[in-house]
Amino acid sequence: MSGPERLPVATGRRSTAAVWQALSGRRALLIFAAAISAGAAALELVTPALLGTIVDDISDGGENRPIWLYGGLIAAAVIAASALSVLGVLLASRVLERLLATLRERLVTTALRMPQERVERSGTGDLVSRASDDVAQVSEALSQVLPSLSRTVFTIILTLGGLFLLDWRFGLTFLAAVPLYWFALRWYVRLAPPLYAAERAAFGTRAHHLLSALKGLDTVLAYRLSGWHSVRIALSSWAVATWALRARTVQTMFAWRIDLAFVAVLSTVLFVGYGLVGADLVTVGAATTAVLYFLRLQGPLRGLMIEIDTLQAAAASLARIIGVTDLGSTRDAAEATDAAESADGQPGGHVRVNSVRFAYQGGTDVLHDVSLTIPAGQRVAVVGTSGAGKTTLAALIAGIHRPSTGTVDAPVDTMLVSQETHIFSGTLRDNLTLAAPDVDDKDLVTALTRVGAADLLEELTLGLDSPIGVQGHPLTAAQEQHLALTRLLIADPDLAILDEATAEAGSAHAAVLDRAAEVVLQGRTGVVIAHRLSQAAACDRIVLMEQGRVLEDGSHDALVAAGGPYSRLWAAWNANRTPHT
CATH class of the missing domain: 3.40.50.300 (P-loop containing nucleotide triphosphate hydrolases)
Known part of the structure; x- marks a missing residue:
């Protein structure tokens, strides 16, 4: 006996094109929000730079600038960065929530117009899981992850620029470490998407079995089929847990690779800074600033890992949503209007x-x-x-x-x-x-x-x-x-x-x-x-x-x-x- 004929799943390219189309009329505001986030990331570089300057002042024994001035500048930079960060998130959320509303409305409209025969072939649970679990997954990514991701990317880029300004050798050290992160990310991107796609499909199967049992509860009880349905639901739930565990395992291994790369890069920066200071090519304050730049990258890099993990799950869910909304312009949607x-x-x-x-x-x-x-x-x-x-x-x-x-x-x-x-x-x-x-x-x-x-x-x-x-x-x-x-x-x-x-x-x-x-x-x-x-x-x-x-x-x-x-x-x-x- 063959399984249900699942509803289609869009390709990554098609999902990207659908999102870009849905952003029509709101792209400029999204770009403006990204620019504000970039400004916030730039202001966050002020504190490490000023701390390095303080180290140089102390090393030189100079007292040209009062310490309270540095404190005031740091406080102003932190406050301004926080304000810009909040504003950028609010503007981005405004755009992305409207995007989510557009996708949700298209999904519901297509689902309501979809022929009942097509829904029955795929199983009701498949459609329900797309309208609930998948929408929730995309909602989390759009409202929380994307604004944070844009800020993280800007932080990394601006930090790299700051390192080159300190000394080109610090910048090259960071660039030399990029392949370590790239290989870790490539390994993750190769393994994660199929796992998340399988996990979302398992959610649909479990929802189908659960809804089937609940919809026919009177028949299930009359024919004493509770045990059989319980086994089906339990097996489908175990399949969800199995795929989720595999995905979490890959996520943990990815985090381990990111941490290992970070330790290797930070150690290299310390050795390079020690050599440059010893050769009087940079000041102690500059080396301190370089190390602080790298230390402040640990949070963004770890956050990037988590955000990419969430985005992988959201991309799988988005592909399932777009797969349904695209039925509005395909032959399956023509079935709904054939009458x-x-x-x-x-x-x-x-x-x-x-x-x-x-x-x-x-x-x-x-x-x-x-x-x-x-x-x-x-x-x-x-x-x-x-x-x-x-x-x-x-x-x-x-x-x-x-x-x-x-x-x-x-x-x-x-x-x-x-x-x-x-x-x-x-x-x-x-x-x-x-x-x-x-x-x-x-x-x-x-x-x-x-x-x-x-x-x-x-x-x-x-x-x-x-x-x-x-x-x-x-x-x-x-x-x-x-x-x-x-x-x-x-x-x-x-x-x-x-x-x-x-x-x-x-x-x-x-x-x-x-x-x-x-x-x-x-x-x-x-x-x-x-x-x-x-x-x-x-x-x-x-x-x-x-x-x-x-x-x-x-x-x-x-x-x-x-x-x-x-x-x-x-x-x-x-x-x-x-x-x-």
Whole structure:
């Protein structure tokens, strides 16, 4: 059995180009922030230089300058450097947080437009981990690491310039040590990115297994599959820990190489300074300043190591985010808008399904050469036994899936209501205006009244302002379905698809929900996946499906009179209802 088909991951070049494009209009401010950080780094060189001057004054026995003057200059330099550093970080954070917001919005927009079939092929956890863990990783790098990294780079460059000003041999000593850092960095960059990419992918797999178990918790408990799912989650969690441990091991070895290079360079500087002072080529103060310059590089070099480590993880996460956002301009994103494009020439709710075959990923065909034409304004009920392909047909018409072969033409303005209704945390008004944000309260109350849900308003003490959902007033399954039908009425689409949207069979609410369904279907084309034949009988036309094929198609009276499969189903339905009526 093959694993899930992961969502794409962008290359490093593509990630860089996407970030550069997202910075359009804000690049100048980012450059200005970098210049301020460079100024802060330059001011930090003042203290070692002044300390070296003090050493020379003491060595020469001169008292030309009072010590308090040096102290004042050092204090002023520290204060100015701190102020510029804070300003640079604030400006950079302003730009980078907007960049992050742009990337996050593009990710969410693409994810919402992505065909459900594509999400199912990759596993829900893969997409969720990109929208949560990967965004958090990039957020940390953008808000904390990049401003600090720019300052560290400027510190290293300016320190090198300061060493050359003291004596060219100090500068050459530092340049001679650059290969040590370069080889350490090259070794790290070669090993780290694949480890971080594998770690992020392991996060996605773990999220997929965890969400699968939670989403189907009732089934897991009913079939006593808790142990099996726990093992899957544990193994995926161990995979995350394994990749994380490997990454931390490489990080530790990198730090050891950086420290070793620093010790070697500092020792060389001490020997060079000793020789230059002995030859009267530089003063003791100059040698002291050179050593202090190198000592103050230890923090930036160590910080550079940590920042590069974070950037490697962030780069892997960024590539996963860009891989999703790029779907907005590729064929996968075209799948999401295919229904809208194919709807040209299908005004007023007209639907045409032509020779459609469909199979889920890695499976056999569940629909076989299905053709169906629904004129505008007609209500069609699709009936059949479980597994006949009714829900799959509804998903194809709604544009959730694309047919393997054949074509599906449906209106752009199509709305699907299924049995699984999601209630968002918020007020009743918030949940209703999802369908049409500009609808006023009067129209909301009218819609609730028309579908027979006015009693819900009476239950809620704050009316439309009452919080509902997990953190608010709890709703029954019937009330949730009522709410979904109200959303459809408010949205007023050309085509309404009800996939067992009133599945309160056998309850006191069944008749009420059926009447609500009739109200929302008035004046529009409707496709009803009916679980009760009484719903089908109320429609203009009935399509009977079995094993992915259309067996019968006609009005209720015509199909009953024909004495075929539907007639037998109708007879069985009435026989089962008789004892209860």
